[in-house]
Amino acid sequence: MSQVSNSGPLRRVLPVVEIALLVLALPLPWILDDFWVVFATKMIILALLAISFDLVWGYAGIMSFGQALFFGVAGYTAALLATKSEVTSIFILLPLSGLVGLALAFVVAAIVIFGKRIPSVVFVALGTMTGSYAVERLARGWSWVGGQNGISSLPRLTAGTFEIEEGIVFFYMALAILVAIYLAVRFLVRSQFGLVLAGIRQQEGRLGFFGYQVQSYKGVVFSLAGFIAGVSGGLFAFHEGFVGPGQLGPVLSTQAVLYVLFGGVGTLIGAVLGVSVIEMISYALPQIDSLGSAIQEFLETGWPIVLGVLLLATVMFRPTGLIGLVVGDRERIGTFGRRMRGADAKREAP
Amino acid sequence: MSAVPFFFDLLAYSAIFVLVGLGLGVIASMMGIFNFAHGEFVLLGAYTVYVFQLNGIPTWAGMIAAPFVVALIGLLLERIAIRRFYRAPIAAMLGTYAIALALREAVRALLGGRFYSVEAPLVGSFVFGEVSVSQWRTAVILITALVMVLCWLLLTRTRFGLQMRASLENAALARSSGISVDRVYATTFAFGSGLAGLAGGLMVPMYSISADMGVPFLIKSFLAVMLGGMGSFEGSIAGAALVGATSAALPWVIKPVVADLLVFVIAIIIVKFRPEGLLSKWRR
Numbered sequence: 001m002s003q004v005s006n007s008g009p010l011r012r013v014l015p016v017v018e019i020a021l022l023v024l025a026l027p028l029p030w031i032l033d034d035f036w037v038v039f040a041t042k043m044i045i046l047a048l049l050a051i052s053f054d055l056v057w058g059y060a061g062i063m064s065f066g067q068a069l070f071f072g073v074a075g076y077t078a079a080l081l082a083t084k085s086e087v088t089s090i091f092i093l094l095p096l097s098g099l100v101g102l103a104l105a106f107v108v109a110a111i112v113i114f115g116k117r118i119p120s121v122v123f124v125a126l127g128t129m130t131g132s133y134a135v136e137r138l139a140r141g142w143s144w145v146g147g148q149n150g151i152s153s154l155p156r157l158t159a160g161t162f163e164i165e166e167g168i169v170f171f172y173m174a175l176a177i178l179v180a181i182y183l184a185v186r187f188l189v190r191s192q193f194g195l196v197l198a199g200i201r202q203q204e205g206r207l208g209f210f211g212y213q214v215q216s217y218k219g220v221v222f223s224l225a226g227f228i229a230g231v232s233g234g235l236f237a238f239h240e241g242f243v244g245p246g247q248l249g250p251v252l253s254t255q256a257v258l259y260v261l262f263g264g265v266g267t268l269i270g271a272v273l274g275v276s277v278i279e280m281i282s283y284a285l286p287q288i289d290s291l292g293s294a295i296q297e298f299l300e301t302g303w304p305i306v307l308g309v310l311l312l313a314t315v316m317f318r319p320t321g322l323i324g325l326v327v328g329d330r331e332r333i334g335t336f337g338r339r340m341r342g343a344d345a346k347r348e349a350p
Numbered sequence: 351m352s353a354v355p356f357f358f359d360l361l362a363y364s365a366i367f368v369l370v371g372l373g374l375g376v377i378a379s380m381m382g383i384f385n386f387a388h389g390e391f392v393l394l395g396a397y398t399v400y401v402f403q404l405n406g407i408p409t410w411a412g413m414i415a416a417p418f419v420v421a422l423i424g425l426l427l428e429r430i431a432i433r434r435f436y437r438a439p440i441a442a443m444l445g446t447y448a449i450a451l452a453l454r455e456a457v458r459a460l461l462g463g464r465f466y467s468v469e470a471p472l473v474g475s476f477v478f479g480e481v482s483v484s485q486w487r488t489a490v491i492l493i494t495a496l497v498m499v500l501c502w503l504l505l506t507r508t509r510f511g512l513q514m515r516a517s518l519e520n521a522a523l524a525r526s527s528g529i530s531v532d533r534v535y536a537t538t539f540a541f542g543s544g545l546a547g548l549a550g551g552l553m554v555p556m557y558s559i560s561a562d563m564g565v566p567f568l569i570k571s572f573l574a575v576m577l578g579g580m581g582s583f584e585g586s587i588a589g590a591a592l593v594g595a596t597s598a599a600l601p602w603v604i605k606p607v608v609a610d611l612l613v614f615v616i617a618i619i620i621v622k623f624r625p626e627g628l629l630s631k632w633r634r
Contacts, residue, residue: 063440063443111618111619111622112618112622115622117625119622119625120625121439121440121443122384122439122443123576123621123622123625125443126569126572126573126576126618127618129569130569130573130614130618131614133565133566133569133614134610134611134614134615135611137607137610137611138607138608138611140607141605141606141607142607250565254447254451257444257447258451261444302455302456302459304451304452304455304458305452305455305456305459307451307452307455308448308449308450308451308452308453308454308455309448309452311444311447311448311451312431312445312448312449312452314448315441315444315445315448316431316434316441316445319441
């Protein structure tokens with residue numbers, strides 16, 4: 001961490017970015033045509049996945065290379081229920097996908113996080129990545145869940161008798177879920193609980209000496225992130241009308257890492273920003289005609305290469321990501337618990 | 351009797367894993383960097399051989415060239431990026447992951463997302479009485495054994511090996527004794543990458559080339575290094591042999607998909623309870 005300046009009034013930029021993005025998102029379906037609305041909905045759903053990774057890595061310092069595991073298994077569960085038992089009610093499927101993610105995350109946490117010793121970051125990264133890889137292999141070889149092809153042509157989600165189509169309705173529903181989860185997580189990481197998480201991220205051993213049950217805190221936050229990834233996976237499956245092994249594996253897990261590191265780790269809005277920017281560029285860049293056909297052709301196949309180089313550059317030169325351009329360290333680390341202001345602060349100070 | 355070819359196959363697959371694990375282990379234990387791009391170095395080694403075959407040059411020439419090509423790429427990456435990460439293992443992990451992504455996608459773009467196979471330079475098999483074993487697999491086992499011995503000699507009997515171990519033990523003291531730790535690190539990284547390249551080159555005839563072939567190797571050799579314990583030469587070899595043999599043997603007993611899962615779960619659980627590695631008791 002670089003030097004954090006404590007002098008001067010704190011300029012708060014984050015809320016401005018948050019509100020700006022929301023204001024930008026709200027009227028989208030009225031401006032754009034259907035294709036773009038569906039595209040934007042996909043970004044919103046992926047933003048949930050990014051938030052779940054940001055929560056574990058940016059706030060609690062747990063390096064999870066396997067967020068897609070919770071995303072995908074929840075998606076598969078919802079898809080299987082919809083195709084095999086014809087359950088399509090969103091009020092059942094969505095909480096259920098979250099719970100599946102939560103339960104699975106708890107199991108993974110029991111293996112890689114819990115225990116007497118503090119597991120090394122590399123072990124956690126490897127353990128989660130292995131889990132994601134192994135389950136992807138399993139899904140590819142298991143014909144009951146569709147094997148290589150996954151499960152396609154899922155029915156639409158329903159609320160009562162109303163079918164939720166991709167498009168405007170799905171967009172606002174996803175946006176509402178994103179905002180709700182965003183606010184909940186924002187409250188969580190700015191609470192006293194969040195302060196403990198920040199402590200764990202910076203100096204895990206010291207927190208242990210203070211008497212905190214460090215592993216339980218990590219388990220709780222990891223399971224919560226699993227819940228969010230699960231909700232995201234359930235939504236994604238029904239939005240795309242399809243689940244496949246690719247939604248389980250290390251590739252998507254890395255994608256989540258990429259979004260968050262690029263957007264700005266340790267700020268929730270950074271995760272959302274990372275998803276929006278990367279998804280938009282990766283779609284739009286190959287479409288721009290003025291780049292010349294050679295570059296265009298290269299971008300069509302080579303865009304992931306550019307992404308890798310971009311990620312490397314971010315890690316090397318700008319570890320705080322895009323959001324670090326406008327938000328200083330002090331605001332990024334932020335304050336915790338109830339904010340004390342003016343007279344209140346004086347009264348409460350001893 | 352079919353037991354001999356079976357064990358022979360196990361040996362051949364373990365040999366490949368030993369090479370991969372050794373390269374990863376050398377980098378991890380000498381420099382404290384977990385190189386997430388190691389699987390892609392294996393892929394690059396395999397790809398080198400493929401390019402040689404594509405241009406009509408015999409594959410054995412490609413296999414000889416592979417370790418050098420990959421070592422050169424490793425050296426280049428070390429100079430550009432990885433040397434910045436020595437003090438920050440987490441940044442190193444993310445950085446090498448980014449490198450891995452770029453390399454993998456580059457190869458995918460070059461291969462066009464298809465699978466290719468390469469013919470072994472030695473076709474046919476040796477016949478001993480009733481038992482016949484593939485010539486190429488014999489060669490792989492022998493080359494691996496030779497490389498292992500050479501590595502061991504390099505680490506324990508040469509001046510460079512001494513400098514390497516000194517830099518591992520105490521970088522500051524090594525530097526003040528006039529060892530260019532920077533150069534030692536660069537060479538070590540190139541050396542480890544070269545081993546991965548060699549493994550990639552040798553195994554091409556046994557696997558088929560695709561852009562995603564590196565990932566399972568990365569994961570398994572990571573597990574191998576952790577099983578064997580960081581910072582030990584023989585630990586990496588033992589761990590890699592164990593992982594290689596188990597993952598080659600289990601599919602004979604149970605379904606291959608379940609076997610993979612089982613290997614991972616067992617390895618993760620062992621590492622969880624013995625983070626210093628399986629051989630840690632012997633060494634002290």
